[in-house]
Amino acid sequence: MSKVELPVKPDPTSSRTGTLKSPKHRQNGMPLWFKGLAPLVLLAALVMLFLRVGPVGVFQQSFPPVEKLTIERIRLPAHGVMEIQLVNGGPEPVTVAQVMVDDANWVHRVDGNRTIERLERRTITIPYPWVEGEPHRVSLVTSTGLTFAGEVAVATLSPSVDTRYLTTFALLGVYAGVIPVFIGLLWLPFVRAIDRRWIDFFLSLTMGLLVFLGADALVESMETSRLVAGAFQGSALVLLGVVATPLILAALGRWRGGVQRERTPLQVAALIALGIGLHNLGEGLAIGASYATGEIALGTFLVIGFLLHNTTEGLGIVTPLADQRPPLRSLVLLGALAGIPTVLGAWIGGFTYSPALTTLFFAIGVGAIIAVVHELYKLFHRRAGSGLAAPLNTAGFLAGMMIMYGTGLLVPA
Amino acid sequence: MSNSGEGGKMSRKKDLVDQSMTRRDLLKAGALGTVGVAAAGSVLAIPGLGQSSEGAQGKASHHDMMTVGNLAPGSFDPSAFLTHFDTGIVSRLPSGETLREYDLVAEDREIEVAPGVFYPAWTYNGQVPGPTIRCTEGDRIRVRLTNRGSHSHSIHFHGMHPSNMDGAFEPVHPGQSYVYEFNAEPFGLHLYHCHTVPIKRHIHKGLYGAFIVDPKGGRPAAQELVMVMNGFDTNFDNENEVYAVNTVAFHYQKYPIRIRQGELVRAYVVNVTEFDLLNSFHIHGNLFRLYRTGTDLSRYEWTDVVALCQGERAVLEFTYNHRGPFMFHAHQSEFAELGWSGVFLVEAPHV
Numbered sequence: 001m002s003k004v005e006l007p008v009k010p011d012p013t014s015s016r017t018g019t020l021k022s023p024k025h026r027q028n029g030m031p032l033w034f035k036g037l038a039p040l041v042l043l044a045a046l047v048m049l050f051l052r053v054g055p056v057g058v059f060q061q062s063f064p065p066v067e068k069l070t071i072e073r074i075r076l077p078a079h080g081v082m083e084i085q086l087v088n089g090g091p092e093p094v095t096v097a098q099v100m101v102d103d104a105n106w107v108h109r110v111d112g113n114r115t116i117e118r119l120e121r122r123t124i125t126i127p128y129p130w131v132e133g134e135p136h137r138v139s140l141v142t143s144t145g146l147t148f149a150g151e152v153a154v155a156t157l158s159p160s161v162d163t164r165y166l167t168t169f170a171l172l173g174v175y176a177g178v179i180p181v182f183i184g185l186l187w188l189p190f191v192r193a194i195d196r197r198w199i200d201f202f203l204s205l206t207m208g209l210l211v212f213l214g215a216d217a218l219v220e221s222m223e224t225s226r227l228v229a230g231a232f233q234g235s236a237l238v239l240l241g242v243v244a245t246p247l248i249l250a251a252l253g254r255w256r257g258g259v260q261r262e263r264t265p266l267q268v269a270a271l272i273a274l275g276i277g278l279h280n281l282g283e284g285l286a287i288g289a290s291y292a293t294g295e296i297a298l299g300t301f302l303v304i305g306f307l308l309h310n311t312t313e314g315l316g317i318v319t320p321l322a323d324q325r326p327p328l329r330s331l332v333l334l335g336a337l338a339g340i341p342t343v344l345g346a347w348i349g350g351f352t353y354s355p356a357l358t359t360l361f362f363a364i365g366v367g368a369i370i371a372v373v374h375e376l377y378k379l380f381h382r383r384a385g386s387g388l389a390a391p392l393n394t395a396g397f398l399a400g401m402m403i404m405y406g407t408g409l410l411v412p413a
Numbered sequence: 414m415s416n417s418g419e420g421g422k423m424s425r426k427k428d429l430v431d432q433s434m435t436r437r438d439l440l441k442a443g444a445l446g447t448v449g450v451a452a453a454g455s456v457l458a459i460p461g462l463g464q465s466s467e468g469a470q471g472k473a474s475h476h477d478m479m480t481v482g483n484l485a486p487g488s489f490d491p492s493a494f495l496t497h498f499d500t501g502i503v504s505r506l507p508s509g510e511t512l513r514e515y516d517l518v519a520e521d522r523e524i525e526v527a528p529g530v531f532y533p534a535w536t537y538n539g540q541v542p543g544p545t546i547r548c549t550e551g552d553r554i555r556v557r558l559t560n561r562g563s564h565s566h567s568i569h570f571h572g573m574h575p576s577n578m579d580g581a582f583e584p585v586h587p588g589q590s591y592v593y594e595f596n597a598e599p600f601g602l603h604l605y606h607c608h609t610v611p612i613k614r615h616i617h618k619g620l621y622g623a624f625i626v627d628p629k630g631g632r633p634a635a636q637e638l639v640m641v642m643n644g645f646d647t648n649f650d651n652e653n654e655v656y657a658v659n660t661v662a663f664h665y666q667k668y669p670i671r672i673r674q675g676e677l678v679r680a681y682v683v684n685v686t687e688f689d690l691l692n693s694f695h696i697h698g699n700l701f702r703l704y705r706t707g708t709d710l711s712r713y714e715w716t717d718v719v720a721l722c723q724g725e726r727a728v729l730e731f732t733y734n735h736r737g738p739f740m741f742h743a744h745q746s747e748f749a750e751l752g753w754s755g756v757f758l759v760e761a762p763h764v
Contacts, residue, residue: 097529104750105480129473145647
């Protein structure tokens with residue numbers, strides 16, 4: 001990237017573009033579109049030149065090749081078969097010469113040319129007698145002798161696209177995402193009946209829950225961003241999701257409302273449901289992927305963990321509706337919005353796990369939660385007699401985080 | 414790369430074989446399924462060894478644990494190296510001694526250590542291991558080292574010689590040359606290698622070779638093989654990714670060494686493996702007479718595994734009375750699985 005940008009900076013046209021801003025120079029000579037496009041044309045010409053003759057001058061020296069292969073996933077589609085999915089995220093083409101499994105050379109088949117161009121993907125199939133329940137390591141040896149390693153944490157048959165798998169994850173999504181959210185919604189009569197200052201307490205608690213979820217999602221997205229192939233810039237994806245999502249949600253709010261108006265409690269609840277839903281989508285992706293690669297067993301314990309963890313999310317959704325009488329249909333929609341993405345995420349994650357996609361979804365979840373907490377805070381200020389720093393409200397906020405922490409203990413990372 | 418000898422499996426396994434196929438490989442007795450004939454001479458065509466395992470858990474054969482593809486045409490050929498001895502340019506000195514002169518050129522060269530895996534080696538005469546230098550006890554040896562490499566190098570011979578012929582304290586800088594001259598003693602199997610610092614790197618990058626000093630009366634007639642056990646740290650993490658005898662992983666498994674039933678075989682085995690404490694040599698279906706360092710013609714041990722430290726070597730003598738393929742490999746399974754295994758194909762005796 002920098003190769004291209006460096007020589008462009010001293011381009012004299014950049015000073016001329018300044019004239020665009022001052023109207024008195026509008027009339028002189030060239031049309032506006034030309035002034036706007038000229039730098040781009042020059043840039044394109046320079047890129048073409050570099051592609052044709054190579055970078056002039058400084059980069060002439062021959063550097064050793066920079067090879068970067070990323071193993072995105074290792075599947076075990078059948079007994080005695082191993083499948084490596086990889087992508088070349090580096091700047092140069094890479095040739096996979098040999099494959100080692102558990103420090104032994106092994107025969108294999110590559111679905112295409114052994115030389116993998118930048119951003120290209122390959123699947124390598126290895127007839128390897130892997131051992132159920134034990135870890136395995138694979139290592140790709142490139143033509144220059146560099147090695148790129150991957151690991152199967154616990155070997156078990158990878159699920160294939162079939163109804164059993166779809167049902168499993170639909171059920172998991174329902175148990176872990178949909179049911180708990182709906183159970184949480186059943187707190188509506190309760191929050192409607194309680195004293196005003198206790199509503200403030202529960203709003204604070206909701207904010208605590210959300211802040212915890214947001215931080216959790218942020219950490220997740222940063223973790224998966226490290227698995228993203230270099231060229232796809234994992235950390236940039238995190239930034240993109242975190243910053244763009246609240247901005248877009250805010251812009252949408254304005255566009256719908258025309259002039260800036262306060263959101264109604266139902267809108268805030270919908271926003272919360274959306275934020276939680278996006279978070280659950282990322283969570284579903286991670287669960288699906290871990291299940292597919294044998295890293296987690298979907299035991300009763302895990303499902304109970306999600307059940308408890310996510311029930312509190314339902315409480316978060318209904319608290320802003322304490323003064324409202326929302327129709328049942330709205331409540332069902334809210335629950336669906338928050339819970340069903342878990343199913344979708346699990347389906348996607350199980351079949352086509354992509355670190356880039358997972359990172360982005362988690363980051364979007366973070367962004368959505370930022371927007372939600374902001375809205376919630378505004379709502380809170382509009383109605384609350386006392387601020388967040390009031391002892392009861394602070395206690396609520398902290399309680400929210402503690403609940404998430406406590407129930408999180410039941411869910412293995 | 415496998416050929417099961419069964420038509421159906423053969424064609425399926427063919428898919429595992431990669432695109433490139435050289436003429437040399439076709440000539441190598443149809444090692445690939447493409448030829449469609451279970452030709453003798455290729456271990457891959459031997460019944461019982463070539464069972465495909467794809468899709469069958471726990472049924473892998475030795476042909477699944479293997480590199481894929483072929484070396485580039487014109488690469489170093491371990492099969493030729495195995496039986497090639499450089500006896501030098503021979504002349505007689507006025508004193509009546511035999512003079513043997515050798516020219517070694519140190520140069521940087523990229524070598525192929527497994528199909529498609531290239532390693533930036535430092536070599537003697539463009540090959541790893543360097544040429545096998547052979548002479549007779551008492552011969553006058555004159556070795557000229559010319560350094561055309563990018564770093565200083567030297568040759569350190571094992572054996573007895575004057576201090577300034579030892580190669581330890583006289584680095585030969587790029588563009589320079591040096592003549593090592595001494596009388597070959599004692600008889601035995603020795604080695605030579607670069608002794609320039611950092612020594613570890615100078616050795617593992619390929620500057621070594623076997624140095625055979627025959628006893629004056631010679632050894633009994635035999636089929637003689639040079640086997641230099643080496644390894645390559647292709648990603649420079651101070652661990653070997655590739656192990657082999659004579660550089661190329663699994664070479665003698667793909668192209669078995671043919672020996673004759675009832676005939677004496679003598680293997681000159683030298684260990685120059687870097688990073689690992691020991692390497693070892695094991696033969697199947699037989700035992701060998703082990704002459705450590707080859708310096709004694711009468712005393713030997715009768716065994717089927719020998720462990721050698723780096724720089725240690727041994728002369729092995731054995732005779733197979735049964736025909737068929739017999740594996741030989743390091744008895745460190747890890748080394749064997751990363752390339753250090755091969756096959757003796759014992760054939761009917763000459764009529």
